[in-house]
Amino acid sequence: MKKKLTNILHDTLDLCFREGYLSKAPLPEFVIEIPNNPDHGHFATNLAMILAGKQKNSPRNIAEIIIQHLLDPDHFILKAEIGGAGFINFFVTIERWYDLLSHVITLKDDYGRNNLGKKKKIMVEFVSANPTGPLHLGHGRGAALGDTLCRIFDFCGYDVSREFYINDTGQQIKTLGESIYSRWRQLSDPSYPFPSDGYQGDYIQELAIEIAQKTTLEGLDIHDAIDLLSELGKDKMLEEIKEDLAKFRVNFDCWYRESDLYSSGKIDDTIKLIKRKGMLFEKDGALWIRTSSFGDDKDRVIRKKDGSLTYFATDISYHLDKWERGFKRVINIWGADHHGYVTRVKAALMAEGIPEDWLDVLLIQLVKLWEGGAEVKMSKRSGRYVTLKELVDNVGVDAVRFVFLSKDHTSPLDFDIDLVKRRDSENPVYYVQYAHARICSIFRKAAIENISLPENPGSIYERLVLDEEIALIRKMAEFPSLIEEIARELAPHRLTYYLTEIAGNFHRYYNRHRIIGKNKYLSQARLLLSLGVKIVIKNGLSLLGLSAPEMM
């Protein structure tokens, strides 16, 4: 609908320029908005106000000229009025609203789909938690965001790939092995020392017991034992992470192992490549990359004095590999505590001639958990933290995802577990789903009453005359452009607000008017309207990775 109006305005401006009604000027960026105040029409634009500066004419005069020359062959606009300082308010012909509802019903699951992406290959790398411990709430927030972005990209015609990068080499994996080893020894000798930088959580002990049952550790040299435990522990953790994510409705297309960069020789190629570009130098026995030439504060070490590579080295190699795999765009989702890392990685990529905007890094802010009116303090050091699994088991996938997705990722998020746990009323999470279930229930009732939807509704739509009914259709009309904007802005939280609004509109309408009544045609018309709402809600929920229950 917005697009249609945009076209009309463009055509009209062309005409005005051509015929000299307005002095020729470059087309400004104007906005078409949906006013809150019904008096301001179905749509409004600031076009005339934007134009005013260049035209040496008042906004209201320009608006008048535009309105007089509107090119509207399809009779889309019922009337156009000038409001306020020079807004043009448009009222759409009611038949066009019926057309839209009919369109929604025809397209069903595909309503809102677009071809913004044109099959372009895009990758979202997210979660990428170290396989040294269970997923926590921050990972959950990243998982929800990443997965939903992917669902939306897919809906927008991108060829999207979900990827999880596994840091399965280096010190932390060794520390994992040492931690498990120590806990295993402690089973027989409680005084056996635990490494000072070891992983504290109870899961380490559980791992130790579980592995010891299946594997013979006795008789192994301590180093061999730790190596073995590193391997087994890491695999086990990875398995759990996979399970937890699957339960959270997040499934990856690719699990990329850091260790593969070593075994495939990619990391060596990367270093050679950087060297060829003249970006490498040696200092103090270490190997450095000149990232400072590309906006970084300082140069960075990629090979330490002891000969081992830094994680930064493999990160560069990994991202070059993403580039070589042909992704046209890559989005990384990181915890906000990694923000210092962004410039560094981008600098390294730019040194290889990769454009700066190829990679987008979304930094998600902290999640705080509240229970019983107090913050649940978490610290990885002490191993005292609430895992994603615990939270999901406690309150359900839908509720957790909804809360994570209802805030912009740049805002810190307070998760009130008491509020979300409530399955009764008062929980914002169920509001949208309830509207869906309610509509399903109405259709069950309609079936019992033998009221079916007409094959060709045609004039049936004309029974929809109430302002609230047209407002509902207008709300449905917002959906496609909203999806586009969300894909562009990477802001899926807007979808939760939209769904809450359309659900609210429907609840209000439902409470005031009967869908199924004595008049068959009116009932059918309102059922069609309800069907449209149901379709939009279901499509929206599905993009958020939430279920659309038929009964609750």
Place this chain on the structure above:
RNA sequence: GCGCCCGUAGCUCAGCGGAUAGAGCGCCGGGCUUCGAACCCGUAGGUCGCAGGUUCGAAUCCUGCCGGGCGCACCA
């Protein structure tokens, strides 16, 4: 000290250049003999952190300050 993010209703957050600043929760008061009350209706609650600037117009953009969070490793 430098960099990034955040200061909007009692609480949690939307809005990010436009017409009277919104929602959920919480408070108070109403609504089920008819399609699901996990719902609806109504009341109260705001110098949009502060101060300047940009413009026809600023919660929104710019600058400075104040307050909070997070980073500034040959750590992972």
